[in-house]
Amino acid sequence: MRRSDREITDEKAIAAFLAHEQILRVGFYDKGEVYIVPVNYGCLCENGRYTFYFHGAKAGRKYELCRSNPTVGFEVDGQYRLIEGDTACQYTASFQSVIGTGTLQIVEDAAEKQIGLNALMQQATQSAEWEYSDAELETVAVFKLTVQKISCKGK
DSSP states (O other): OOOGGGEEOOHHHHHHHHHHOOEEEEEEEETTEEEEEEEEOEEEEETTEEEEEEEEOSSSHHHHHHHHOOEEEEEEEEEEEEEOOSSGGGOEEEEEEEEEEEEEEEEOOHHHHHHHHHHHHHHHHSOOOOOOOHHHHHHSEEEEEEEEEEEEEEO
């Protein structure tokens, strides 16, 4: 990170930021193109290792790229606030962001699908106790992004 004075390394601060935000952008590399998808997510952190879960259809570009090229980049940003200045060049902004890389996989195990979906619902509703029918679990694709590298920046 070029601006090490803006780097956030406190695990609790990073976890709190990720728990508050709602949109994760996942970047795929697809035959010379970059394909970025915004998704709602749930985030789990154990022993400093982050895992993001999100859901989608069992078809389409995101699903196929996960199967064929599972190395991805990701980004979450938020807490944006414009700080005014007297001239255009004196304007700035405060913000926080997390970026990184990881490996994406499609979750097949029903118990882990429930864990992932509950993490997603916790993020969206602040409640993690949900029930899913076998049919619902069979129909949905649950994606698991295992983070390899992560960095957090704030101003």
